[in-house]
Structure formats: C-alpha cells, structure tokens
Amino acid sequence: MPFSPFKVTVIMNTSFYTMKLFVYYIIAGLITNKTVGALQILAIEYIPARSHWNFMSAVLQSLSDNGHNVTVYTPFQAGNRSNYTEINLELPSNVGMDAIETLKMFGKPTDMITIVMNMTRYFCNIAHEQKDIRELLNSGKSNYDIIITETASSECSSYVASKTNLPMIYVVPSPMLTHIEHSVFGDGPNPATVSHLMANHAVPRTFAQRLSNFILLGTSLFALIYKEMELKKIDPQPYDLVKPKKPSLVFMNTHYITDAPRPLPANVIQVGGIHLKSPNSIPNI
Numbered sequence: 001m002p003f004s005p006f007k008v009t010v011i012m013n014t015s016f017y018t019m020k021l022f023v024y025y026i027i028a029g030l031i032t033n034k035t036v037g038a039l040q041i042l043a044i045e046y047i048p049a050r051s052h053w054n055f056m057s058a059v060l061q062s063l064s065d066n067g068h069n070v071t072v073y074t075p076f077q078a079g080n081r082s083n084y085t086e087i088n089l090e091l092p093s094n095v096g097m098d099a100i101e102t103l104k105m106f107g108k109p110t111d112m113i114t115i116v117m118n119m120t121r122y123f124c125n126i127a128h129e130q131k132d133i134r135e136l137l138n139s140g141k142s143n144y145d146i147i148i149t150e151t152a153s154s155e156c157s158s159y160v161a162s163k164t165n166l167p168m169i170y171v172v173p174s175p176m177l178t179h180i181e182h183s184v185f186g187d188g189p190n191p192a193t194v195s196h197l198m199a200n201h202a203v204p205r206t207f208a209q210r211l212s213n214f215i216l217l218g219t220s221l222f223a224l225i226y227k228e229m230e231l232k233k234i235d236p237q238p239y240d241l242v243k244p245k246k247p248s249l250v251f252m253n254t255h256y257i258t259d260a261p262r263p264l265p266a267n268v269i270q271v272g273g274i275h276l277k278s279p280n281s282i283p284n285i
C-alpha cells in the first residue's frame with residue numbers, strides 16, 4: 001500500500017483531538033461532579049454542666065446531620081444515631097445546683113476564675129485518664145480530621161489536639177470569655193469600648209464605667225495567670241509541658257442582634273441560638 005502523507009496527517013490530527021476531548025471530559029467531570037468528603041470529628045466535653053452540653057450537642061448534631069462522622073466523649077449520653085457515636089466520659093456532674101449558692105460561688109470575678117481554673121484542670125485530669133483518650137495521647141496518632149472541645153479558664157482542653165497535631169475548634173456556650181480572650185486569640189479586648197463578661201453594663205459609656213472595666217479586666221487576668229502558675233507549681237501535669245494549641249475556629253453562642261457590638265477575631269463564628277428548639281403553638285384552654 002503506497003505511503004500517503006495526507007492519511008498520516010489525518011490520523012495524527014484525529015488522535016490529537018480525541019485526546020483533547022478525553023481530557024476535556026475528565027476535567028468537566030471533576031468540575032460538575034464535585035464530591036465533599038465527610039470529616040471524622042472527635043469531640044470532648046470537658047465541662048460536666050448540662051447548659052454547656054446543650055450548646056455543644058446542638059453544634060455536633062448540626063455537623064452529623066450534614067454527613068460528618070462525630071465521635072464524642074460526654075458525661076451526658078443520649079444515645080447513638082446515624083454518623084454520631086457517644087462514649088461515656090465519667091466526670092463528676094453537678095446538675096440541679098441551687099441558684100442562690102451558684103450566684104454566691106461565681107458572683108465575684110476573681111473567685112469565679114480561681115474556682116473555674118481548679119475545676120477545668122481537675123476535669124482535664126480525669127478525662128485524660130480515660131482509656132481511649134490515654135491511648136490517643138500516648139500514640140500521638142489518630143484517624144480523626146479535627147477536634148472540637150470547650151475551654152473555660154485553662155487551655156488543658158487543647159492537650160489532645162496538641163499531641164495529635166490536629167486542628168481544633170473551640171465551642172463557647174456563653175458570650176466572649178474576656179479573661180481568656182488574649183491567651184486563646186492572641187489579642188485582648190479594649191476595656192474602653194468592650195465590657196468585661198462580669199461587668200454590670202453592656203457597653204462602658206462613662207469614665208467611671210471604663211475605669212472600673214479596666215480594673216476588672218486587669219484583676220481577672222492577674223487572677224487567671226497567678227492561679228495557673230500556682231497550680232503548675234504545686235500540681236504539675238503533662239499538658240503543662242506542651243504548648244497549648246490555638247483554635248482554628250471558635251463557635252460562640254452569641255448573635256449580633258442580642259449582643260452589644262464589638263470587634264471579634266476573624267475565626268469566631270457566631271451561632272447563637274443553634275441549641276434552641278422551634279416553639280410550639282400555644283395550646284387552647
């Protein structure tokens with residue numbers, strides 16, 4: 001059969017366009033058929049308080065409902081469901097505390113910070129002795145993609161994330177905890193414009209309010225740092241030797257409609273009211 005340059009050219013052009021069409025179909029398929037992998041989430045509820053768990057559980061339910069796989073250590077078990085597994089975390093729980101006694105206990109800011117610092121470190125110590133969590137800390141490896149937990153005063157709750165080198169999300173079931181804002185975010189509030197969590201005013205407007213707010217912030221920061229230094233000295237723990245992990249995101253139980261305006265770090269996401277149920281109709285009597 002005689003050699004034909006024309007036929008060779010046609011065959012080469014056809015092969016070239018076929019290859020281009022094949023690559024186009026691959027790219028088009030990747031663009032039009034996007035797939036999102038479900039995250040493997042480990043959550044640890046260090047605070048055995050029902051109100052804290054109500055908010056945390058709502059965040060976790062929203063994530064599991066959207067296809068992410070959640071494994072949570074909690075002292076408040078309600079049962080497993082699709083994409084959601086609970087593991088009992090044996091922490092001493094104070095449910096049904098007297099309101100008057102609670103106000104007396106947490107009414108003074110410096111006393112509250114000292115008490116909460118003691119409590120959070122105590123709860124961290126118990127949680128880290130849990131068999132599964134202890135194995136996770138010892139190995140430093142996990143099949144999880146991210147950790148969700150809560151902090152109140154001590155950053156000991158970031159210990160698991162530090163040891164496993166996983167990104168971490170903090171859940172804050174209250175307005176911004178001004179006494180730990182600097183340690184968690186690296187920057188603190190301006191006491192001339194942002195009220196302390198324990199202040200008796202939403203926004204400092206007068207000179208007296210701004211001065212008292214400054215003193216309140218200063219004394220609370222001093223109480224926080226001093227108490228943690230004291231506990232590290234008299235009761236050193238493994239998490240004291242590790243640099244605390246800083247959160248990638250913070251889900252906070254606030255909303256711009258109900259809270260006073262204030263600057264927030266870029267990684268704070270306000271999800272206030274996520275734990276509230278839809279209201280029922282008023283019954284006919």
